Amino acid sequence: MNKEWYQHILREQLLPTIQEQFGDEQCLFQHDGAPCHKAKVITKWLGEQNIDILGQECFNSRSLALQAQKKILSKMATVAVANLLTDDVSSEILDELYKVSREFTKSKKEAHKIVKDVIKIALKIGILYRNHQFSPDELDTVERFKKKMNQAAMTAVSFYEVDYTFDHRILSELLLECRDLLHALVEQHLTLRSHTRIDHVFNHFAHGEFLAELYGDGEDYRLYLRKICNGINKLLDEGTL
Template identity: 50%
Template sequence: MDTFSTKSLALQAQKKLLSKMASRAVASAFIDDTSSEVLDELYRATKEFTRSRKEAQKLVKNLVKVAVKLGVLLRAGQLARRLAMTAVSFHQVDFTFDRRVLAATLLECRDLLHQAAGAHLTAKSHGRINHVFGHLADCDFLAALYSPAEPYRSHLRRICDGLTRMLDEDSI
């Protein structure tokens, strides 16, 4: 039995093309301005927290690769909407932040992404998902990001402003 599928071949070609184009300039063609602003703030917060430009770049590069590939696979599904709403509400309502709740929600989102992607992504892409969510769900990072201290407070404000715009525009 011949298992050739044009649709499968096209999907593989799209994923392969996207995996080679994870530069900031190319990503801007696939990611809107608001998403780009949120990713830039996440980069700055991560760089501040890890004190490593290389780690921050790797995290955002992996996040962009995973997001674009999953966008191709899921055609802009609503996987992260609840997560975005939780993150924004913790920022907007004082004294409600609970890093364990946010970390658990991030890990739940990671698990959903693994299930949704299934065999469509390579082991390397699944590793990228783990890298991104491992960092984002790190309770120490979340505590620093949601602390009232600068520079994290301003990073969080800009991230949440961007997430709010994305929620309002139904792009997440």
């Protein structure tokens, strides 16, 4: 069986079954060592379909964002947010957030779900905003959220750059305030599932133990934090945050 025909079988038979059984959950795929299973075209396709190969690191935030965009925008009459979250800087930050979340939770599946929720939340709010779905009062909430997120971003970078200033309570409080503003913003627009995603994301990143590890002395965490803060600084300089 050639690789192209095998990919056709995976696409037409395996993927629909996985989606029916597991929905949006990340899956692990374990092959038996056969050459067709190791072929680049197959492993690449599995990664694009959000199916990890057991023992390999397939996560790529850009691919995940593009996949989410395709799924969400297919239901919309606009492509105004087609490039949201797929720029180099945002992708790099999301990749590092995945790595640090994986390190903390000891779970690829949970880390993947956290970043996937970040992407879905950002996409849906971006679509609402660019399609003028928010009322004047909600637009005020948008501005308050932007300011609070900017404050949280600058605080996160400051805690990294200035020794002995880190206080997880301050950063945690800022992130939870961002969470509450998002809940208020989408109250009339998104489902309970989206509210659950918002809680999932912000409760994770605002968790005191997570922040303590992130800003601790661990070499891996310091590397992740440096890359995250470098990316945040770029977004701040661009006026994106």
